[in-house]
Amino acid sequence: MDFEEVVRKRRSIRKYKEEVFPEEKVMKALELAILAPNSSNVQTWNFHWVKSPDKKKKLVEACLNQSAARTASHLIAVTADGTAWRRSQKPLVNWVRSVNAPKIVIQYYEKLIPVTYTSGIFNLFAPFKWVTFFITGLFRPIMRGPVTNRDISDVAVKSAALACENFVLAITSLGGATCMMEGFDECRVKKLLKLNSSTRVVMVISVGYEGERGTWGPQFRLPLSEVIHIW
Ligand SMILES: Cc1cc2nc3c(=O)[nH]c(=O)nc-3n(C[C@H](O)[C@H](O)[C@H](O)COP(=O)(O)O)c2cc1C
Known part of the structure; x- marks a missing residue:
């Protein structure tokens, strides 16, 4: 797939197939995620791929039991720590x-x-x-x-978000589907992953194969004229 095709194909998927998305491809996408630009290259991010069934069940609960989390093959919590x-x-x-x-x-x-x-x-x-x-x-x-x-932590969050985008585009190019989620209970996720107090959970990203009615409809965006300002 060329770049435009990948960008246009990526959607937030709320319902995945039961077929498991291969772990090697998730690892490949994580390798590509950390090539994202990041502030001063200090790489203040971490990627928690929750594989243990017990922990995964708890993470789904912490993600408010959303179907994007519940039906996914894999869940990855991306965190940012300004002290890292x-x-x-x-x-x-x-x-x-x-x-x-x-x-x-x-x-x-x-x-x-x-x-x-x-x-x-x-x-x-x-x-x-x-x-x-x-x-x-x-x-x-x-x-x-x-x-x-907090400002330092915000810098780390920006960089981690860029890695999230690299990750979801990489999964898309490898034939999979994703959903970025900020709909979760951060206290519970931090407790589950034993994260320190300076760490912020930027997103939990679900991965799988797109299921039937995986999206609510075609992609919607405001017109370019409303969001692009040329000075
Ligand atoms: C920071 C962030 C948090 C999001 N949180 C959720 C979420 O908790 N649950 C969900 O279903 N989608 C979530 N989304 C997906 C957005 O709703 C989605 O990107 C938006 O509706 C546009 O749809 P598209 O990604 O298919 O283009 C999130 C996206 C981002 C970037």
């Missing part, structure tokens, strides 16, 4: 050094990443960050964040 830059900082520093990246890039990974992605316990550093951005911003353009831990 710590996991990638050292490998990234080694990598930028090994490829002889410009000095400024090496310094960015060594010095600036920890400052950018930290706001301290109870956002202790947030007022200092805010004042610095505000004063500098009076004289030149500057990024105004992330300031608080």
